[in-house]
Amino acid sequence: MQYSEKVMDHFANPRNVGEIPEADGVGEVGNPACGDIMKMSIKVKDNVIVDAKFKTFGCGAAIATSSISTEMIIGKTLDEALHLTNKAVAEALGGLPPAKMHCSVLAEEAIEAAIDDYLKKTTGKGLEKKKAHAHEEHHHEPDFRPN
Amino acid sequence: MKKLYMDNAAGTPMHYQVIDAIVPFLKEGFGNPSNLHQFGKLTSNAIQSARESVANLINAKVNEIIFTSSGTEANNFAIKGITAANKKKGNHIITTEIEHFSLLNPLKSLEKSGYEVTYLPVDKYGLVNPDDVRNAIKSTTILVSVMFANGEIGTIEPIKEISEIVRAKEIIFHTDAVAAAGNIPINVSNMPLDVLSMSANQFYGPTGIGALYVREGIRIQPFIEGGVQEGGRRAGTENIIGIVGMGKAAELAKTEMQQRLKHIQKLRDMLCDGLLKNISNIYINGHPTNRLPGNLSVCIEFIEGESVLLFLDMHGIAVSSGSACTSRSLKASHVIMATGVDPALAQGTVLFSIGRENTEEDVACVLEKLPSIVERLRQMSPLYSQKK
Ligand code: FES
Numbered sequence: 001m002q003y004s005e006k007v008m009d010h011f012a013n014p015r016n017v018g019e020i021p022e023a024d025g026v027g028e029v030g031n032p033a034c035g036d037i038m039k040m041s042i043k044v045k046d047n048v049i050v051d052a053k054f055k056t057f058g059c060g061a062a063i064a065t066s067s068i069s070t071e072m073i074i075g076k077t078l079d080e081a082l083h084l085t086n087k088a089v090a091e092a093l094g095g096l097p098p099a100k101m102h103c104s105v106l107a108e109e110a111i112e113a114a115i116d117d118y119l120k121k122t123t124g125k126g127l128e129k130k131k132a133h134a135h136e137e138h139h140h141e142p143d144f145r146p147n
Numbered sequence: 148m149k150k151l152y153m154d155n156a157a158g159t160p161m162h163y164q165v166i167d168a169i170v171p172f173l174k175e176g177f178g179n180p181s182n183l184h185q186f187g188k189l190t191s192n193a194i195q196s197a198r199e200s201v202a203n204l205i206n207a208k209v210n211e212i213i214f215t216s217s218g219t220e221a222n223n224f225a226i227k228g229i230t231a232a233n234k235k236k237g238n239h240i241i242t243t244e245i246e247h248f249s250l251l252n253p254l255k256s257l258e259k260s261g262y263e264v265t266y267l268p269v270d271k272y273g274l275v276n277p278d279d280v281r282n283a284i285k286s287t288t289i290l291v292s293v294m295f296a297n298g299e300i301g302t303i304e305p306i307k308e309i310s311e312i313v314r315a316k317e318i319i320f321h322t323d324a325v326a327a328a329g330n331i332p333i334n335v336s337n338m339p340l341d342v343l344s345m346s347a348n349q350f351y352g353p354t355g356i357g358a359l360y361v362r363e364g365i366r367i368q369p370f371i372e373g374g375v376q377e378g379g380r381r382a383g384t385e386n387i388i389g390i391v392g393m394g395k396a397a398e399l400a401k402t403e404m405q406q407r408l409k410h411i412q413k414l415r416d417m418l419c420d421g422l423l424k425n426i427s428n429i430y431i432n433g434h435p436t437n438r439l440p441g442n443l444s445v446c447i448e449f450i451e452g453e454s455v456l457l458f459l460d461m462h463g464i465a466v467s468s469g470s471a472c473t474s475r476s477l478k479a480s481h482v483i484m485a486t487g488v489d490p491a492l493a494q495g496t497v498l499f500s501i502g503r504e505n506t507e508e509d510v511a512c513v514l515e516k517l518p519s520i521v522e523r524l525r526q527m528s529p530l531y532s533q534k535k
Contacts, residue, residue, distance in 0.1 A: 001475075003457075011457060017527050028529065034471035035479075035490055036451060039529040055529040057494070059453040059472035063527065099475055 003060055004094035010064035015071055018053040025121065027113025031106045036062055040070070040110035044118055049073050049081055054110070061100035065089050065107040078115055082127075084108065148463040151509050155441055155502035156298045156326065157467055161392070162351035162503075168395035169353070169388055176387040181374065190387050197394025201358050204397040205324075205343065206334045213359045213377045214390050218325035218346030219249035220370070221359040224381070225321045225342045226253040228367035229290050230262060233319065237287030243267045243275050244485040245297055250323055263287070272434040273302035273486050277309050284312075290319050295333065295343075298326030299469060299482040299498060300433035301442030307338040314339035319365060325349055325357070329400035330439060331408070341365050347389065351503065352396030356389030407503050411441040414501050414510050419443055421514040426521050432483060432496070441501035444469070446483070449531040450524040451494045458520040464513060469496035491530065 003011070019026075023041035030037050036058030043051035052070040056063050069089050073081040086104035090096045096104060116126040152160065172193065178186025180194055195209075202209045215221045230240065242254060244266045254264050265283045269275055275293055284291070291313045296303040306322055313320040321342040324333060328343070329350025335343065342365060346357040361367055361380075373382030400407075422429055428448035447455065452468025459466055467473075469480030471494060479493040488496075499513065525531040 008457075011454070012461065014527065019532065034477045035494060036472065037529050055527055055532060057449065057491075057528045057530050058451050059470075060457045062451075062472070063454060099477075102477075103472075 001097040001099060003064075003097070006068075006092075006094040007061060007064040007096065010067040010093065011060045014054075014063055014067040016051075016053045016067065016074075017055065019055060020051055020053050023053075023114075025114040025116075025118025027110050027115070027117055029106060029109040029113050031058065031062070031102065033102045034058075036103075036106065038062065038066055038106045038110040040066070040107075040114045042073070042111075042114045042118060044078065047077050047079075049076055049078065052114075058106070059100070059103060061096055061103040062106055064093055065096075065104045066110070068092050069107040069111060073111055078118070081111055082115060084111060149512070151462075151464045151512055153499045153501060153505065153509065153513065154465045154467050155505075156349075156498060156500035158348045158354060159351045159502050160504060161353060162396060162399055164399060165352055165392050165395045169392045172388055172391050176391070180385055180387070181376070190385070193387065193391050193394075194385055197390045197397075200394040200398040200401075201345075202360075204329060204333075204401050205345075205360060206336050207360050208363060210378070211335075211360050211363060213361060213381050214385065214393070215357045215359055215370075215381060216355055216386065216389075218247075218323070218344055218349070218357045221325070221344035221346070221357045222247065222249040222323055223253050224359050224370040225323075225344055225367075226250060226257070226290075226292065228370055228380075229319055229321065229342065229365070230257060231368040232366040233289040237285075237289045238262045239265070239285050239287040239289065241265045241267065241280060241283045241288060241291045243269060243293055245269050245273060245299075245482045246292070246294055247298075247323060247325065250292060250294075267293075269302075269485050271487050272437075273297055273300045273432075273482065274434060274437070275304050275309065277305055277312055280309050281312050284316050284318065288316070288318050290321060292321040292323065295322045295324035295327035296331065296439050297433070297482060298349075298439070298442070298500075299480060300444045300486065301438035302434040303327070303331065303437045303439065306340070310339045326439060329397065330404075330441070332404065335360060335362070342367070347393035347396050350396050350400045353389050353392040356386055356393045358393065403503075408440050411501050411503065411505070414505055414507065415441055415443050417507065418499060418501070418510045418513060421510065422517070425514060425518045430488075430492070432486065432488070441505075443499040443501070444483075445497055445499075446488060446492045447495040447497060447521055448492055449495070449528045450521060452496050454524055455495075455497050455517075455520060458524070459513075459516065462512075462516045464516065467498040467500070469498065470494045 054066040086108040180191035328345035343360040432444035452470035
């Protein structure tokens with residue numbers, strides 16, 4: 001398993017790390033597969049995401065996907081941001097090892113959770129329907145462990 | 148950038164004298180040892196003297212050593228061979244939760260074919276309680292297998308006590324000594340060990356070669372059938388290069404052991420003290436004193452091991468991690484979990500394993516780089532900001 005150069009770049013020099021002090025929306029999600037956590041905060045103006053920051057407890061792929069997805073959603077409308085798939089994030093990173101695809105789902109979910117939080121705060125109603133995540137992207141190597 | 152290897156638990160670099168011993172055989176060691184001509188004699192003599200050296204390392208008899216392709220094969224051989232040969236006596240096996248997968252997975256297969264396996268827990272240091280072994284023994288028990296030392300957390304098990312309990316019940320005792328053999332003294336005449344696995348790559352020999360010690364008189368079914376190599380118990384033309392390398396490595400392990408222990412232990416203690424001093428919320432895994440000399444496994448709170456490993460690698464430093472993210476199966480190390488470490492903390496497991504080639508400068512280099520890496524990752528971690 002090797003990471004692409006782009007992944008290593010975003011891992012070593014992550015963009016937009018931190019928390020937005022007075023964020024309009026905050027989403028925190030956990031990775032069911034390995035127990036890692038991603039927290040995303042966004043600033044929204046006229047339906048457009050003007051700033052995004054993240055904090056991640058997780059592997060190299062999780063940090064790199066967090067980093068690049070903040071870059072990818074800044075300047076996008078909420079709707080556009082909601083359409084960002086984990087696949088597109090992985091592609092922007094020059095691909096992820098199959099065993100690490102599930103980490104990119106975490107980023108997708110964190111964005112969605114942040115937008116959901118924003119909508120709840122502003123309209124009193126969250127996202128109508130959470131989108132179906134590409135769970136078939138979860139690739140688990142055969143489990144050689146006991147239990 | 149200097150390359151700094153601190154992952155000796157995963158595999159050790161070959162000793163230069165092992166390389167020197169192997170090189171002539173790359174050229175001349177082609178003769179089939181089963182043949183009577185001079186070419187066969189050269190290799191069969193070399194195998195014989197390697198077998199003596201390996202036997203000597205653990206104070207066994209020469210004919211009690213069977214060469215295998217790896218520690219994994221040795222463990223498979225032990226588990227499958229002993230249970231098959233002693234099937235009439237019973238179907239119960241006792242082992243521990245912290246064994247290597249090369250032992251646990253053959254046991255899982257046996258469970259599917261009607262064997263019953265008891266997995267004993269360990270305490271927070273990773274120690275097996277000998278009383279648990281005693282209490283688990285039944286009339287159907289045919290095999291007890293407890294590892295000599297755990298390569299992930301370094302804990303050395305109370306094998307003398309356990310093996311004596313097992314012997315008193317006339318049950319066969321196997322120990323996976325892959326992490327221990329060649330690194331700490333093992334003497335099969337000091338304690339009633341019946342079967343023992345080892346691997347050359349753990350003590351500065353080549354990869355692809357291991358050995359199984361089987362005490363005289365122990366019934367074990369052949370693992371590979373074919374010719375009469377290895378007393379007919381493990382057929383196939385011998386891996387001459389590997390065997391010669393393992394023999395030399397065993398000889399060196401015996402003569403250099405005390406000096407290596409001193410050197411490695413000192414570096415390990417330096418690293419341990421330095422980490423505790425320079426990094427907050429860091430916890431040492433395994434037993435504080437009963438441990439392999441070069442093993443230093445730590446849990447660094449609020450961060451994940453793979454990202455530590457990647458950052459260290461950018462500085463040329465190679466280590467291991469027991470986090471779920473590093474494992475292909477996305478589960479945290481079963482060994483760390485068995486010691487009762489909280490799953491989030493287990494994500495921060497980093498294993499430094501020091502070897503004979505490491506120096507004080509190496510330790511200083513890790514101590515210089517790691518604190519800022521940890522700080523950086525913590526700044527990125529949502530768990531850390533919550534804590535503050
Ligand atoms: S966050 Fe655990 S594997 Fe990526």
